[in-house]
Amino acid sequence: MPETRTAVVTGASKGIGLAIAAALREAGYQVVAGARTISAELTEVTSLAVPVDLGTAEGVDRLIEAALTELGGIDLLVNNVAGMSGPHVGGFLSVTDDQWRHTLELTLMSAIRASRAALPSILERRGHIINIGSVNARIPASPLVDYSAAKAALANLGKALAEEFGPRGIRVNTISPGPVRTAVWTEAGSTGDALATMAGVSRQEFLEALPAAFTMSTGRITEPAEIAALVVFLASGAASNINGSDLVIDGGTRNEV
Numbered sequence: 653m654p655e656t657r658t659a660v661v662t663g664a665s666k667g668i669g670l671a672i673a674a675a676l677r678e679a680g681y682q683v684v685a686g687a688r689t690i691s692a693e694l695t696e697v698t699s700l701a702v703p704v705d706l707g708t709a710e711g712v713d714r715l716i717e718a719a720l721t722e723l724g725g726i727d728l729l730v731n732n733v734a735g736m737s738g739p740h741v742g743g744f745l746s747v748t749d750d751q752w753r754h755t756l757e758l759t760l761m762s763a764i765r766a767s768r769a770a771l772p773s774i775l776e777r778r779g780h781i782i783n784i785g786s787v788n789a790r791i792p793a794s795p796l797v798d799y800s801a802a803k804a805a806l807a808n809l810g811k812a813l814a815e816e817f818g819p820r821g822i823r824v825n826t827i828s829p830g831p832v833r834t835a836v837w838t839e840a841g842s843t844g845d846a847l848a849t850m851a852g853v854s855r856q857e858f859l860e861a862l863p864a865a866f867t868m869s870t871g872r873i874t875e876p877a878e879i880a881a882l883v884v885f886l887a888s889g890a891a892s893n894i895n896g897s898d899l900v901i902d903g904g905t906r907n908e909v
């Protein structure tokens with residue numbers, strides 16, 4: 653294994669991806685990150701930030717190729733980027749083919765394409781793939797029907813890759829968060845904003861009610877740094893018999909939500 657390990661993080665200009673990139677840098681990784689916009693914060697924590705649309709095959713290939721050619725290989729791939737075309741007020745019957753395609757391309761196909769392109773190097777370096785899933789994989793929500801199905805497929809893919817490639821010395825794991833404090837919930841025009849409107853309350857009221865609505869026994873939503881800490885722990889190999897796992901971090905949400 654080379655002295656300095658290289659990690660690729662998809663969708664890393666803000667939110668959970670940025671927190672993961674920063675934590676991996678702190679843990680000693682060279683970080684290669686991709687997003688459409690390269691934020692100043694991202695440039696600060698990465699060795700290479702690649703402006704790409706990860707909803708396209710070309711964008712994903714360009715990101716992985718940049719890591720392989722400019723940093724010599726990949727030890728860790730974090731498939732973090734996802735897409736959401738909703739929330740769909742009209743539920744399943746209102747979701748168009750284009751909306752399904754958008755969600756599936758960014759949430760599932762990006763991870764498939766990135767894993768396929770990175771695997772030869774990850775196998776050579778006995779590395780690790782970590783997929784950022786969602787509790788919606790197991791607790792689907794009708795306004796997020798496309799996203800929930802895509803996340804379920806992503807978790808399934810993680811298990812399949814762990815079974816196929818585990819015997820060849822690499823690990824593949826999924827982290828499934830419940831609500832995490834990012835722009836997805838906190839920004840004007842966000843999913844959180846739309847869900848708040850659907851519920852007839854303000855975004856702030858909606859955010860405050862989230863822990864109770866999700867029956868979180870901790871009484872709070874998760875911070876991006878907590879997802880990043882879990883990525884660093886998994887990647888550290890301190891518990892390297894964790895493979896094909898789906899680790900939930902959701903404040904103790906009960907399944908019947």
Ligand SMILES: NC(=O)c1ccc[n+]([C@@H]2O[C@H](COP(=O)([O-])OP(=O)(O)OC[C@H]3O[C@@H](n4cnc5c(N)ncnc54)[C@H](OP(=O)(O)O)[C@@H]3O)[C@@H](O)[C@H]2O)c1
Binds near residue numbers: 666667786829
């Ligand atoms: N926040 C939550 O409550 C929560 C809960 C469960 C799971 N998750 C999962 O955690 C992951 C990150 O979510 P987040 O809340 O951190 O999201 P976020 O704050 O909206 O950040 C999304 C990131 O993805 C990038 N991105 C979006 N579309 C892209 C595209 N077409 N090409 C390249 N990059 C793109 C964005 O950068 P650009 O816009 O610059 O491209 C940004 O860096 C996702 O997989 C999400 O499903 C989140």
